[in-house]
Amino acid sequence: MYTTGTAFLEALQEAGVKYIFANLGSDHPSIIESLARAKQENKELPTVITCPHEFVALSAAHGYAQATGEPQAVLVHVECGTQNLGGAIHNAFKSRVPVLVFAGASPYTQEGELTGSRNEFIHWIQDVYDQRGIMRGYSKYDNEIRTGANVKQLVYRALQIAKSDPAGPVYLMGPREAMEQETEPVTIQKELWEPIAPAAIPPKHIEELAKDLLSAKKPVVVTSYLGRKKEAVAELVHLSDQLAIPVIESVPHHMNFPADHPMHCGSYWNDPKQNQVLAEADFVLVLDSDVPWIQMKNKPSKDATVYYIDIDPLKETKPLWYIPSKRFFKADAYTALQQLNGYLKDAELDKDLVSERWNDYSSYHERQKEVRTKMEQAEVEGITPEYLTACVRELMDENTVVLNEGITNYGVISNHIEASEPGSYFGSGAGSLGWNGGAAIGMKLADPDKTIISLTGDGSFLFSVPSTVHWMAKRYNTPFLTVIYNNQGWKAPKHSTLGVHPDGVANQFQDFYVHFDPPADLSGVAAAAGEAHAITVKDRSKLKEALEEGLKQVKEGRSAVIDVYIPHVYIDEEVSNIIEKETV
Template sequence: MEHTYTTSSAFLEALQEAGVTYIFSNFGSDHPGIIESLATGRKEGKKLPEVITCPHEMVALSMAHSYAQLTKEPQAVLVHVECGTQNLGGAIHNAYKGRVPVLIFAGASPYTQEGELPGSRNEFIHWIQDVPDQRGIVRGYMKYENEIRTGANVKQVVHRALQIAQSQPKGPVYLMGPRETMEEETIPVPVSSEQWKPVAPKALPPQDVLNIVGDIITAETPLLITSYLGKNPNAVRELVALCEKMAIPVIESVPNYMNFPANHPMHCGYQWNTPEQNDLIKEADLVLIFDSDVPWIPSKNKPSEHCSIYHFDEDPLKESMPLWYISSKRSFEVDSYTALQQLNEALDHAAIEKDTFNKRREAISFYHNRKRREEEKAEDSEEKEITPEYLTACIREVIDDETIVVNEGISNYETIYTHLKRSRPGSILSSGGGSLGWNGGASLGAKLALKEKKIVNVTGDGSFLFSVPSAVHWLSRKYDLPFLTIIYNNGGWKSPKLSTLGVHPEGSAKEADQFWVDFEPYADLAGIAEAAGGAFAKTVQEPAELKTIIKEAMNVVEQGRSAVLDVHLPRVSGKNLEKGDHLKKGQ
């Protein structure tokens, strides 16, 4: 039987030519053309992206998200009309805010209903799923969105979409195509992917390099703040060189990568919703901000009015954030790796006495070491309860520097970054966004990208539930993608409680200890993974058994089976149950 070359055939070829390895798919009635072209391609031995069947769209996009973070290669997600588009949910927000390149394709209801064209309406759902503006559902979260209207130029549209997705600031793109268009017979069109490379990174103007270097040399108390510079491991190397050379301390503010080695004496801590003024920020006479959305929260913690600020970012205007500004001397739309190379080269040729910064280097090292001692003290276990600090320290002892940590700890973000002390670029990831549920799919995507690495997923109980764990662990078993999940289970959503107390510290909610955020009766969270994917599942309540069980779970993962540890921390409601009471409550 001779097979027809269609728009769907050309679309799949374009993905392959553009370097897309996987299609994370949730197929529907709008995808017969694509399914047929995939089957034909397999029959003919044609090289096309591999399909990963995802039972939930949130998981599909989260997989593509972390895969792109680790490999720098954008992947494709295929979903079903406007319903599947909406079911991507917060994963769209995460990809956009995290500046992660991914191509999303959704079908669309057929636009003919009497059999005028191949693919015309033949199911009742085609009327119900026909909406006025399907692209509008995601328009506010896409760098680019378009409709495929013909097979004659579908390859150009796909390559253009991926070129935009990969050009700084990177981000998701969205294409849609109705059934008739995707079934349309067409002819192959040769397209060179070399002509669709991302736009070259931007550099600093030469005169500005000299001005910035001059300010760095003369600053008495400089400080550098970053959040996502670590997306490029080469930029981390350049940042370390700059800070070592000039004795500049570093703070990671709301990081979603390993931006600066935690064991380096110039590393001076992390901050999220820090309620007090940071001394280093307050005392700085020069602040260099590299790749940060929230370098500080002005109502609590900011530089003095006499401080000079330089802002370097691939997205310095933050145009997707209606309210955003900092009082910077200059802002530069620039690639951080390129800018740091320029600054380091200029400093190498500047007249600098090497001994000039020794005193400052010693003072910062002392500050670093003092903070480390305070952190170690906080890791001491309590006799009756497992604290987040102790749990994180136990995880640190079990993993190695090559392990990839996926972090969606939410109210424990700062604790996890602080006490894991990651020092290798790429060894810890967060979504970069604020929509919970990324962790499960992200762990699968990380394992798919780096199959030789161990993957550890640290997550809150709320974010674990948001991640659709039944779909996640079905995928883990089906595609042989084992990883370890450790749930920081405080019995509810702690972050809304903290937010309420931040605004109403002595209010009625505190007085009654009523925040409507607890998860009673408690579910058997690890059991969900066991039922859906055969995962090793255990609930942990005793500090004395924690390290042993983490090691046991890691051994299980190394043997090819996922593991989930539901670790009970002090409860968010403040109503501490006796050990074993969770079993009576339904766990």
């Protein structure tokens, strides 16, 4: 039998999908039978990765796509499995990661009229009016497979849309009867379904942009995810070298600019203070950043000239968003930088001004590094996030990929980890916690030779469904090192409350309902589920040894989880104040 389900799987294989992250259900008999038949016939199809939880399945596909740019498939069970994707679909959509999600649907016949007709209790319970509507606010495209005659065309169209900028998830669903339908094979010309070409800046505006940039005394670049294309990093470095332009990263979720470059001027997260480089800038070039600054806390001068270049400059899916700019360009950053660097190649530069800028900002870069070193070496009781990140940094080499889901320690990690290789650092790029575990599996599948180190808060570790993550890591031989920044609570809601009510009752009584006391044995969860090497560290003197042992275990093929106790959510501000005083 050659069914719609067979053609669907063939389409994924032909389109270059390597993995299907699957949580199968009663709606997938045609898929399961087609997979079994293919195995019997030695027919090549995407590898199925069994995922006991849908959130982890999509997070793994998310991580794979971040590492490679190539979308993978996620199979879930009707509307229940679709809803169980939860925050993972938010993450994929908001961070513009391509992935194809397929769900079955309850059969639409109940008396055996067609193959696949209803024969289980659950088929009535899981029948809903608008299953596709569940995903509509979080996907670029959704459709229903109704026949095998054009299923390949639908798959290719969905993947074309998923990969075209701004990239993102797409959703297909198919009832059992449609997926069981016998059909005829169809041949698709793959080259006719490529994603749209990258957009460029209109040529007439390149001259205007270049002239404004050249006339600026203190220009600055702000970026968050330019490094999603590794080749864009080299173009930004070239621009910065040529004109001595400093680069600031706002909540970076890629390695956008080498941390060891003299023009790298740090990154910020939710920092409640004004960044001086940004404040003094008379020209700001924003390249690929959803939130380049938070206006209540940190913004450029009102006299600064702002240019905004992004694959999604209007942020049409964000109801409230605006940044006044002289020009907005819907363009691929790599393409735009090639255009700008090409124009500047023959431009007449003020060499004295460029030299003066280079000296000023390279000195600023060195001062920042000195401050970070003092913070890492601050003499306080216990293990600070700064010291912990410095110890992790010592483990890294050119083959290491670091994931950052430290949340309230996001800024500490992004500044102190000092990533300098394109493709060596990632964040989720969105707001639903728990991405770290599945993403580590996806990135390890994408490049098995890489060493994956996941840095996560205790809250985001729990959100990641660690029991599923570490079962999968063991079964599919994707070992990675997890380091938990365990402050025994949720610090973010505390910060949010103090930001609105700094002198409120919650602060007076220090009661924010965010602590995790008594703390759980977090590394023990990973050990029980996937036989991970589990270590809990509370003593500063034992930290480096524990991290080295964890990395050794990973290199030998076993995941490791190092649960590191940092200052408790209720005393962390005191420790931060001590570090700040010592630094000053």
